[in-house]
Every structure is written in C-alpha cells, then in structure tokens.
Amino acid sequence: MIDPFKRVARKGLFLFDPETAHGMSIAALKSGLVPACRMTPDPRLRQTVAGLSFENPLGMAAGYDKNAEVPEALLKLGFGFTEIGTVTPKPQPGNPRPRIFRLVEDEGVINRLGFNNEGHDAAYRRLAALKSGGIVGVNIGANKDSDDRIADYVAGIRRFYSVARYFTANISSPNTPGLRDLQARESLAALLSAVLAARDEMAETSGRKIPVFLKIAPDLTEEGMDDIAAEALSHALDGLIVSNTTLSREGLRDQRQAKEAGGLSGVPLFEKSTAVLARMRKRVGPALPIIGVGGVSSAETALEKIRAGADLVQLYSCMVYEGPGLPGDIVRGLSALMDREKVGSIRELRDGRMDYWAVRKI
Numbered sequence: 001m002i003d004p005f006k007r008v009a010r011k012g013l014f015l016f017d018p019e020t021a022h023g024m025s026i027a028a029l030k031s032g033l034v035p036a037c038r039m040t041p042d043p044r045l046r047q048t049v050a051g052l053s054f055e056n057p058l059g060m061a062a063g064y065d066k067n068a069e070v071p072e073a074l075l076k077l078g079f080g081f082t083e084i085g086t087v088t089p090k091p092q093p094g095n096p097r098p099r100i101f102r103l104v105e106d107e108g109v110i111n112r113l114g115f116n117n118e119g120h121d122a123a124y125r126r127l128a129a130l131k132s133g134g135i136v137g138v139n140i141g142a143n144k145d146s147d148d149r150i151a152d153y154v155a156g157i158r159r160f161y162s163v164a165r166y167f168t169a170n171i172s173s174p175n176t177p178g179l180r181d182l183q184a185r186e187s188l189a190a191l192l193s194a195v196l197a198a199r200d201e202m203a204e205t206s207g208r209k210i211p212v213f214l215k216i217a218p219d220l221t222e223e224g225m226d227d228i229a230a231e232a233l234s235h236a237l238d239g240l241i242v243s244n245t246t247l248s249r250e251g252l253r254d255q256r257q258a259k260e261a262g263g264l265s266g267v268p269l270f271e272k273s274t275a276v277l278a279r280m281r282k283r284v285g286p287a288l289p290i291i292g293v294g295g296v297s298s299a300e301t302a303l304e305k306i307r308a309g310a311d312l313v314q315l316y317s318c319m320v321y322e323g324p325g326l327p328g329d330i331v332r333g334l335s336a337l338m339d340r341e342k343v344g345s346i347r348e349l350r351d352g353r354m355d356y357w358a359v360r361k362i
Contacts, residue, residue, distance in 0.1 A: 299333025
C-alpha cells in the first residue's frame, strides 16, 4: 500500500491538521477500510522475549492507539504486537491545540499532547472485549495533577492486570511537567519498587506474571544511563524500551516547526535513539530484553536497531509518512534480509553492531 498511499492518501490526509488526520486514520481502521496485511509467517522472525512469544519483532509503539480503540486492526496490518496508551487513571484533555506538528522535510513529528486520554475505565472496557489472542501491551502513566504519581502507576498495574500482555511504565514523556524527574535514581528506585511489588502481588493471586518494561528518554547523560541500568538490574525489571521522543532539534531542516515545544520523533530520532539503545545494552548485559524505538522507517532501520542491541522494535511516527502498508513491508523486508544474511533466526543478528552504535554521538 505504500505507493498508493504516498500518491493519494497521504496528500489527502496532509490537507488536514495532524491531530484531525490521526483521528481519521483511527476511524478508517475501525471501519475496516484499511485492508489487512496478508503474508505467510516466517519462523525465522519468531522469538520469545520476556516470556512472550512474538510472531515477528515489529510492534506499534504507544501514542497512536491511546484509548485502545483499534489494537486488533493494528495487528492485522502485520505488527507482531501493539501497545495502547499512555493511559492515566483519570481522563484528561492534554495540552491545548495545536499540539502535533509535521516536519515534512525531515519526516519527523513534534508533539506536546500531554497524555490526552479517556482514562483507565474506558481503555479497560475495550481491552476486556477483545476477541483475538494477539499481544497487546498497556502503557501506563500519571495524571498531570496527581498528588502521588507513583500511586497512579500502581493503579495502572492493578486495573489492567487481567487484560495486559505486558506493561510499560512511561516516565519519559517530555510533555508532562516533572515526569522525567522519575528517571532520577532515587525516584526511579521508589517507582520500580512500588510497581513491581504491585505486579508480584497480582501475579500471586492470578497465577500469571505479566512483564513490566520501563520506557526511557533519549536525552540522558552517561550518569543517568548508569543509574537507570543499575536500578533496572537490581529490581529485576523485565525490560527497557529505548526510547521516547527527544527535546533535541539538532540537524533539522524545518527550522520553523523546530521552534515548537514538545518531543521530536520520526526519522530525525533514529541515530540518537539507536546510540542510546546500544549504550544501554552494554550497561545491562545480554539477558535483559530491550525494545528499540525511534525512526524505524524500513526493514533496514528495524534490523539496525536489532544489530545495536534490541530484541524487538517499535514504530509510530514513520507511518505518518509511509502509510498503513509500512509494517507489512518491514516484516517482508526482514524476511528478505534473513535470506541475504543466511541465518536461521533474527536473534543471531542481535548486537552485531552494538559497539559501532555505542560510541556514536548523542
């Protein structure tokens, strides 16, 4: 679908402001207007990560399907998994519009949405009604006006435990004031202790242990990465997601839109996020699962994340430019790359360029 999308659908959607276009794409997926991706599963792309069996390593990142409206439709596009949210305990409108900006020359997006979502109850009802057994993760966050942000994350674990296949604690959005402060070591230790204690309590009563990932920012110092790695390992966290959007504007062509406040994603984030990914892989060692996200726009960039140290990869912003055929194209492209590399599993290629990326400038 990529070529027709680029010629017709993208041109049409780009006549609308980005948030309206996003709503239209959700409506199209709900209606079934977007055709499912038809392809034969490739056993070389299957792997087990954090106890979950993934058909392929490509996922839809949180931020697109905030309210769990279309997880099954997304899985039909070719994704091996999808992540809803970020969801907060109470509904909240987010920041004032306009709050999403396309940087077309850079194939990037700046957003300052601010965790706009319908709250736990609305998302839970939709997830509880799902019929397929696909892997749907739940990305949890804190309300902007919360008196106890850690309690909000704990509430997310408890509310969604019966419907989530994995959790992501999102402490790295730049659009909720003070949220990234939770990445500081003392605050992070308190958060992980509370969240994982709630998970373990729910696991004991339910008989199911749901993995918990931590989503971190790309705008970290070396000391900050040291602290996160140490806390992740000492708390036996199930994995990391590297990374969220960046506040950096380095190298952008569109200097007008670059002045907008918010987090930058898409193609301009690829190098920075991949370098941080490799640095974190070196710090946490080979066993801890990592999901790489940021600027994945092709099979080659997806594989490069894996070579840098990722077990799985996610995308979102690049679909704005490439269309709904992108996940299917990437998965088919990964199969072709497996042919070229003559390997029996994509896992064999992980870390192959970790050293290269770990010394790149961030």
